[in-house]
Amino acid sequence: MPKIGVFVCHCGSNIAGTVDVEKVAAAARTIPGVVVACDYRYMCSEAGQETITKAIREYGLDGVVVCSCSPRMHEATFRRAAEREGLNPYMVEIANIREQCSWIHKNREEATEKAIVLMRAAVAKVKRDTPLTAGRSGVTRRALVIGGGIAGLSTALDVANAGYEVDIVEKEPTIGGKMAQLDKTFPTLDCSACILTPKMVEAAQNENINLYTYSEVEKVSGYVGNFTVTIRKKARFVREDRCTGCGACMEKCPSRKAKNEFNCGLNTRSAIYIPFAQAIPNVAVIDAQHCLKLQTGKCGVCEKVCAAGAIDYTQQDELIQREYGAIVAATGFQPIRPYQFGEYGYGRYPDVITSLELERLMNAAGPTDGELRCPSDGRKPKNIVFIQCVGSRGQTCRDKSYCSKICCMYTAKHAMLIRDHWPDMDVHVFYIDVRTPGKNFDEFYRRAAEEYQVDYRKGQVGKIYEEDGHLMVQGSDLLEDRQVLMPADLVVLAVAVEPSPDARKLATMLTASMDNNDFFTEAHPKLRPVESPTAGIFLSGMCQGPKDIPETVSQAGAAAAKVIGLLSKKELTANPCTAHPEEVRCNGCGECEKVCPYGAISYEEKELRVMGRREKRRVAVVNTALCQGCGACTVACPSGVMDLQGFSNRQILAEVDAICR
Amino acid sequence: MPVKESFTPKIVAFCCNWCSYAGADLAGSSRLSYPADVKIIRVPCSCRVNPMFLLRAFQKGADGVILCGCHPGDCHYSTGNYYARRRMTLLFSMLSYLGIEKERTRVEWVSAAEGARFASVMNDFVGTVQKLGPCRRLEDVRCKE
């Protein structure tokens, strides 16, 4: 019988406060095969681990059970400890008596009883553990960054500067993301383009960085260190290698009615266009939907005026397959379109706009050349009302439940800039709370309120309506405890942010998990904030949750550090919990192959000894480098010969038995 | 009259490592309680759960068995939870043929971010099983002391 040691952790009072740990250890001692059982204040501490290694040595243990926190916390710690003492690390099992016992139960007796059952199940499992050796695999020394906003660019530059190749896949025709659309940035008020464009240029010129703009990820396969990705490079109808970005085509293009996305649809652009002056690559793209030549076959003006001969109406989407060791999601965000908030009249009144639209209206390169004008008739606004938290922090289904985090600060920025440029304009801000934690943030907001005399009002706006051609804003002032009604020339909605709409599709491809709001989930909210739970997938920027530029850039750098750590490894140890068929009983039926999501199962003719006779048979073979250990095949197998190491049928049944005893 | 003893059901919960097990951990770290009758078995994916495991649980005296996996589309292995759902649908109809009430078995999707959902699913499930009372139909009484 294997010799088992059971180690019960107090976790200070986290476990011992509710679970009688001594009783758990005593119960363990009564189980056949358990030769030592003890409890200790902190098993994960050096002294705690020492207790385990010493017992392995003294009792010659074949298996170890640690009753402690979740295996997701310290399984690796205890496995390493065992390995140091020469015990195979996969001969260690964890009974989760903290997260799944002491933390959720109040009754000491009940919790202790449950802890004993969980311990028994772990002992039953460990008795059937077999030593496993992790396979090793190489690492492709190249990273893929999906999304070319400030997050993606920062991560890519950091990884590239460490000497590794990086590809950036950006779905838009240019890199830059939302930051390219901003005018000035809080808290220093430096010009967004002035700090962003050098980064864009640096990325384009870095010899380790390869840009795939106007491209999307189509398919992802493989695993950490060895991903294979198919990228769809959408047809630009313009040859990137020839276009000089002179802009002659844009000037002459007769189709000029397309909404200019870069300016949030506040003006129009030609069908062939370069999104903005500093776009990278500085190459035109044809918007096929609005191009007369592509729609009707008649036109071809751009081809005629292009001196470089770059126009190619026959261009097709191109599929590119590349290998990567690590993948970074940096797909960013979008502000919501607040149509569902009928009371504000967005979409009905042209002078009700979002904050991002205001950024464009204040930007010197925007549709009004930086002169703040009302979109309805181009007049100079006198009264400007800001409404914060539109769609954020709500309880109803039309709202996001979270705080979008950046809006208080950018609204203060907008208010301050307006008062600074046009002191004759009056600025009112309706807020629920002003949230400005961050270095120099609260000072920034107070400057807006005090120095620039922005009229901050705590309260919500109930309704915006038109009266005699004027917008009227009706709201409450909670501090003065009264209703207010004020005329407005321009109303700016600080709307909630939400993840990029294609993020979910991407998450499915990457098998990376997301939260209820479609933000990517991190492997651990505190300790592993830039990794996805899926090995080899990292998170950078707003795709993980609302954040401003300083925070985005720090997170991007952290993600880069993790990527560099991975790419610098010579080899990776694979998960040894893979599927294995018992060959003599396999009849090669093919069921297991059908359910394998990784194509890890194939069939081979093998010569086997069956009941003393030699026989040639077709049997299933698992490629352990590809197998990820889900276990789908183990259940699909009609003869029950496919089993999963580390989670074998015998082990799971033993756990069931121990629990139902 | 004999005193009616309160019934504490035996509940086995199979939880996939990536979503539901992590969801259970989150329920724990958020201190969201559910009955101690629930004992979790960690499996890599809901598709690892062989219908045989559930039968064995009932055979050994379980009163309810629940299988938790990632939400459709979120499976760490892409498609595992779909297999699990299909297999369990089949098993459950067989169980009901054998006279095991269908409320004693369940498939639920709980993500790693849904600690509260995990706790409420378990509270609800245990409550339901409690109302049904003990399940002895498949129990193998031969080896009981």
Ligand SMILES: Cc1cc2nc3c(=O)[nH]c(=O)nc-3n(C[C@H](O)[C@H](O)[C@H](O)COP(=O)(O)OP(=O)(O)OC[C@H]3O[C@@H](n4cnc5c(N)ncnc54)[C@H](O)[C@@H]3O)c2cc1C
């Ligand atoms: C009105 C407004 C004002 C702001 N003002 C400030 C300020 O003053 N100071 C400040 O610090 N912050 C400010 N911010 C916040 C700032 O914009 C963000 O912090 C920053 O842009 C986040 O960068 P990102 O790279 O994560 O996301 P993004 O900028 O959204 O970049 C994501 C990129 O990924 C691309 N992408 C998305 N999906 C895919 C896909 N599936 N495949 C390929 N590519 C994809 C997108 O096209 C985009 O280029 C403001 C935000 C708003 C809305």
